[in-house]
Amino acid sequence: MINIDSIQNGLVIDHIKAGTGMDLYHLAGLDKLDCCVAIIRNARSNKHGHKDIIKIESMIDLDLDVLGYVDPDITIDVIRDGVIVEKKKLAKPRRLVNVIKCKNPRCITSIEEGIEHIFYLSENGRYRCTYCEQEHGENRN
């Protein structure tokens, strides 16, 4: 494995499904950070075969809802003075605000200015727009 300097203070987003690290990087808004961010793709993992890892050299406020939505199997290590002081496990959030957009052209979100795109986790494990109740990625017509 390529050696990436271990960080002293910051966050490690670990156990990202191999190949999805770049998407997560953009979705979580990490492309907008000024600090040093390293994306490691296809790292070997004991559990999953391969995984992606993102290391962030700063104590930023990560949007855990976004990360949990993209991949609830992710873990986040909080590192202080070179030591892991906390390991956060993620879960699918019950509510998503402005993470995904409703694509239903008949939904009020398609015309109302300033409206938040709010989705809630439905019983079948998928997300549903709170306004039109259409499932994300579904085209009911």
Added chain:
Amino acid sequence: MRHLIDPLDFSVEEIYSILKLADDIVANPNTYQNVCAHKKLATLFYEPSTRTRLSFEAAMLNLGGSVLGFSSADSSSASKGESIADTIRVISGYADIAAMRHPKEGAPLRAARYSTIPVINAGDGGHQHPTQTLTDLMTIRRRKGRLTDLTIGLCGDLKFGRTVHSLIKSLSRYENIRFVLISPDELRVPEYVISEVLAPKAIEFEQITSLEDAMPKLDILYMTRVQRERFFNEEDYIRLKDTYILNAEKMQLAKKDMAVLHPLPRVNEITLEVDDDPRAAYFEQAQNGVYVRMALIMTLLGLTQEDKAND
């Protein structure tokens, strides 16, 4: 602040109170003719629906209240691009309660989040129409004396018909309900109605294509219009619209105490000869719509007897 956005916003008990109040309004209309004196209902209709708007206005006028509003988007500030959130905050200062009709799904929910007065969803696109559902429940209850132990046939456009989906959801909360879903294969209920409403509660249902076969077992027959605007091409519309027409001949197959409901307006899915059959309940249903909206307005404004007793 209570609103009515989704037909399931009210519990079974709350619906029972509203229907009971509506029954009392039918029996003693004079008692209620001033309960909303000096109260104003705003009818915010971003798309025309004369029937629904008049039903709301009649309800408020019967209660001694007054009405203001607009009946199409061109006559409202929406044409100048004002958001729902802004409009409802302004209207909240003008009226005591609002009924909103909007072509976009979820618009009344958006309004409710910014409103300081109760908001009633008077139809949001193809999504929900809860006051129609209350009207349907009231009519079934007045005809049959109960909302439990019924075999209910729903006929026509079961795919796009929002009144059908809302009615199925609402009736699914009562004991011993069976559904007979009568439609062409192309217009069957969406899969989610089965997987999320009927299957989890193990509610008995059958999907059939013949209205005649269904007739003898039904306690209620809910007919719907096949709406032209839901079709993408004219050919499909013409091919399917006449498939299910209820006439006197088919009525002969039905139980003597069956009731026929229809949200109206009808096109030709119920022939005129059926109107004289005592089992035809659709005009009574339209009338019930006014009574149940009266009961709803009173409930949301906290003007029911029980509320007064607690003052």
